[in-house]
Structures are given as structure tokens and as C-alpha cells.
Amino acid sequence: MFDNYDDNDYEFGDQKDERLEILSLFRELYKDEDRDNKVEMGHHIEEMMISCTVGKYKCYASNFTVLQHDIYGNCYTLKTGSLKITKAGPSNGLSLILYMDKEEYLKQISEGYGARILVHDRDTYPYPGEEGFFVPSASETQIGLRMVTIERQDKPYGNCTDDIYLRKYGYKYTRSFCQTLCSQELFFKTCGCYEDDVTELYYQINTGANEKFCETRQEIKCMSRERARQNKQKAECDCKNPCREHQFLKTISYRNWPTEDYMFTLKDGVCDRIPDQCQDASDLYGQTELYRKSLNYVKINIYYEDLNFERIVESPEIENAQFASDVGGAVGLWIGLSFLSMFEVVQLLFECCAFAGHKCTNRSRRRNGRRRKNKSNKTKENIYSTEMDNKKSNYSKKESENNLQLNKRYQDLYAGSSHEYNYIDNRV
Structure with missing residues (x-):
């Protein structure tokens, strides 16, 4: 053996x-x-x-x-x-x-x-x-x-299916049962017959249909090719876990x-x-x-x-009420932060404008100060120049008067003399 x-x-x-x-x-x-x-x-x-x-x-x-x-x-x-x-x-x-x-x-x-x-x-x-x-x-x-006992969540929290087979087939939904039925439907779609391994299954579920099982040589070859294809390729059957099941x-x-x-x-x-x-x-x-x-x-x-x-x-990590509460709190926080941020931006703009205005004012003041200072200096120079001119003019007048008086004195002194004397003052 x-x-x-x-x-x-x-x-x-x-x-x-x-x-x-x-x-x-x-x-x-x-x-x-x-x-x-x-x-x-x-x-x-x-x-x-x-x-x-x-x-x-x-x-x-x-x-x-x-x-x-x-x-x-x-x-x-x-x-x-x-x-x-x-x-x-x-x-x-x-x-x-x-x-x-x-x-x-x-x-x-x-x-x-x-x-x-x-x-x-x-x-x-x-x-x-x-x-x-x-x-x-x-x-x-x-x-x-x-x-x-395992209880799973369906959408939107999970991915399971309710018992949809009991009334139709007389048996509860299980993943193995779903995969068997789905695989046989693929065999029937490709070859027009079911595998001979599942004759008892179709006898038990008693669908009332006249099931045809692969018997001829051509059908058996087709069944072998389809079985090899299903083994190699990714499963085409979307068989989810049941939403509720008992294990032992x-x-x-x-x-x-x-x-x-x-x-x-x-x-x-x-x-x-x-x-x-x-x-x-x-x-x-x-x-x-x-x-x-x-x-x-x-x-x-x-x-x-x-x-x-x-x-x-299985329970949702976040329930609907909790989710709404969290979203509301987050939205409120975001709105509060938005208002605070908006006021901070306004305050920043105001401070920037104030700083710019203050800087411009200081610059204008410094410019005006320099102008006033320059004008004052020029005024002082003009006053000093005028005073000097006046002093020079007064000095010249006095000097001229003094010269005239001296001249006159000399003339008076020497008027009675027998000598004629002319005194010419060449001093300027």
C-alpha cells in the first residue's frame, strides 16, 4: 500500500x-x-x-x-x-x-x-x-x-451581514455556507452544472430547482478548469462574517x-x-x-x-451622539479660535498702522526740526550780518563825522595863521 x-x-x-x-x-x-x-x-x-x-x-x-x-x-x-x-x-x-x-x-x-x-x-x-x-x-x-457569542457591527461601523439564508434555504447564514453556494454558482455560470461534491447540500437545502451536476467528460474537464481558476485567482465571492454567531x-x-x-x-x-x-x-x-x-x-x-x-x-469607537458632541465642541473651538485669530489679526494690523504712523510722525518731526533749526541759524546769521553792517555803517558815519570835526578844528586852528595850510585827510 x-x-x-x-x-x-x-x-x-x-x-x-x-x-x-x-x-x-x-x-x-x-x-x-x-x-x-x-x-x-x-x-x-x-x-x-x-x-x-x-x-x-x-x-x-x-x-x-x-x-x-x-x-x-x-x-x-x-x-x-x-x-x-x-x-x-x-x-x-x-x-x-x-x-x-x-x-x-x-x-x-x-x-x-x-x-x-x-x-x-x-x-x-x-x-x-x-x-x-x-x-x-x-x-x-x-x-x-x-x-x-460574537456580535458584529454592520455599516457604517463594520462589515457584516444579517441572517438572510434561514428562510430561503432552511439553514442559518455562515461564511462557509456562503462560500460554498457562491462557488457553485460560479461553476454553474461557467460550465452549466454543479460539482458532484455538493449533491447532498442541494438535497438538504431543497430549493425546488432541478439541479444539474457535472457528469459528462466535457463537463468534468470544465469543472477542473474552473476549480483551478478559483484556486489561483482572487476570490470573487463577497462572503462577510455574520452579524451574530455562536462559537463553542x-x-x-x-x-x-x-x-x-x-x-x-x-x-x-x-x-x-x-x-x-x-x-x-x-x-x-x-x-x-x-x-x-x-x-x-x-x-x-x-x-x-x-x-x-x-x-x-463590537461597538463603535465613537457613537453618533458622542461624534456630534465632539464635532460640535471642535467646531465651537474652531469658531472661537477663528474669532480670536481675527481679532489678533486686526490688532496686529492696528499696531502695524500705529507703528507706521508713529514712525512717519517722528520722521516728519525730525525733518521739521531740522528745517526750523536751519531757518533759525539762517535768521541768526542774517541778524548778525545786519548788525555787523549796521555797526560798520555807524562806525563809518562816526568816523566820517570825526574826520569832519577834526578837519574843522584844524581849519579853525590854522585859519588865523599867515600860512595857508590845507589838511587833506586821505584816510578812508
Whole structure:
């Protein structure tokens, strides 16, 4: 089954795994079967469920709905209706004891013993291949849950979508569900048919349309090209997160189960459920095959660890009222600053004008002062010049008068003399 690799086989992408090729071929053949045949070939909840309780109340096969999966066969979803869990702890949750009938497992196809479990929100489409986990046979598995509620904001604060699928498809909106439907619409738009992997999905949503799935060689080639294109290119589906969703945090623990004595009780349950298997069940309890026979049984307990739940709520960083208040305060501040700035500008202009006027006045005063000073100096010079001229004139007049008087005296002195004497004063 497994390849013996040598040094030449390590080049990635040259060879395909033989075992995976066989599994892929088997699944392709399984897909081609009619849904009713596939359900009939799988395990039936009426036969495999030895015990089922929710709290202290029994649950029955009619409380489960079947979903066909190409890998895990018949998957069953428990619908409890209006029943609610009011207490926490393992004794108040779901308790299941299942008969796995390992003799019916497909040799070289089935890889292990146990069951696949998926805990999901009510009314959401299950994806056990992507989201589930295994619980082993011959063990009791305790699954403690804590619920987390996430509430997101839509526009203008966020980007989410309300539940628009429940009424149309019968399932709540999830991002995975949206991406699956959108991808199939792209397949149908390109190739005129849907992938054969989603036959069960369209059976469950029951749209009433006559869906066509890719079957011919040409359609399968087109489907392969479209799948490769979707894997390489950017996603064309605008699938947002839901505005409200529930998630479950899980704490998982195991223990060996059942005990030797309890296996006799399980044998009685198998005989009640599957009379045809009663003889085989009675033969299960030989001491030499105790563990091997215990692989037919699995016990699962799913419960709330605490009835309190975590709530994560997106809230606007700024509410409308707070935003209006902040804007109003900012606008008021800006208006106040604008008025202050305007008055400061006016004051600055006034001070500049006053400074310019004062400077011009001082310059004019200095100019006028210099003019008055120059005029005063000129006046003083004129007065001094006039005085000097007057002094000179008076001095000349006096001197002339003195000269005349002297002349006259000389004339008088020498008038009676016998000598004639003329005195001419040549002094200027």
C-alpha cells in the first residue's frame, strides 16, 4: 500500500501517492451511487445507538436527521427542539453510547475505529470534514463546552451581514455556507452544472430547482478548469462574517472504557437493537479478545462546563451622539479660535498702522526740526550780518563825522595863521 521511496522519488510533484489514488477512486465510485443506496450502505442510527440521553430525558432515533457525506458516510444531527440545558456538568448534557460494528468497516479503506464529532450552532449547515474531530472507540470521551457569542457591527461601523439564508434555504447564514453556494454558482455560470461534491447540500437545502451536476467528460474537464481558476485567482465571492454567531470552545478528555462487567450490559443493548448481531455480541466477551471486542463501542458525553457564556460585542469607537458632541465642541473651538485669530489679526494690523504712523510722525518731526533749526541759524546769521553792517555803517558815519570835526578844528586852528595850510585827510 505504501511506496518504497528511493533517492529518485523525492522530487516534489512527480508522483502521486498510490494509496490516495485508490481512496480517490473509491470515493468517485461512491459519489456515483444513488443517495438512497448510500444511506442504506451506511450505519443506521436505529441500530448503532444503544443509549441516548439529554440531561435526564431519553432521546430517540427520530430526533436525528441524516446527512450523507462522501468520506464519513451517514452523519446524524441531533435536533432537540425546544429542550434547553438548565444545568452544567456531564450528567446534564448529551450522553451517547454507540455500537460501531467494526466488522462492517471497509478493509484497506477505513483507517481507524471511532466516530467523527462536530459541535455547531443550531440550524447551521454542518461541515464534518473541515470542522469536526475524531473520538476513538473503546473509550469514553468528555467534551466540555463554553459558548462564545460574537456580535458584529454592520455599516457604517463594520462589515457584516444579517441572517438572510434561514428562510430561503432552511439553514442559518455562515461564511462557509456562503462560500460554498457562491462557488457553485460560479461553476454553474461557467460550465452549466454543479460539482458532484455538493449533491447532498442541494438535497438538504431543497430549493425546488432541478439541479444539474457535472457528469459528462466535457463537463468534468470544465469543472477542473474552473476549480483551478478559483484556486489561483482572487476570490470573487463577497462572503462577510455574520452579524451574530455562536462559537463553542471545547475541552476534550478521554478514559478507557468500558469495564469488563459493563460490557455485559452493552451486550444486552446490542441484542435489543440488532437481534441479528446478538450472537456475535454474546461472543464478544471472551477473555482473550476483550480489548478487540471493546473497539465496537464508544461513549460520548457533551455538556456545558459553565452556563455562563462569553459575549464579544463590537461597538463603535465613537457613537453618533458622542461624534456630534465632539464635532460640535471642535467646531465651537474652531469658531472661537477663528474669532480670536481675527481679532489678533486686526490688532496686529492696528499696531502695524500705529507703528507706521508713529514712525512717519517722528520722521516728519525730525525733518521739521531740522528745517526750523536751519531757518533759525539762517535768521541768526542774517541778524548778525545786519548788525555787523549796521555797526560798520555807524562806525563809518562816526568816523566820517570825526574826520569832519577834526578837519574843522584844524581849519579853525590854522585859519588865523599867515600860512595857508590845507589838511587833506586821505584816510578812508
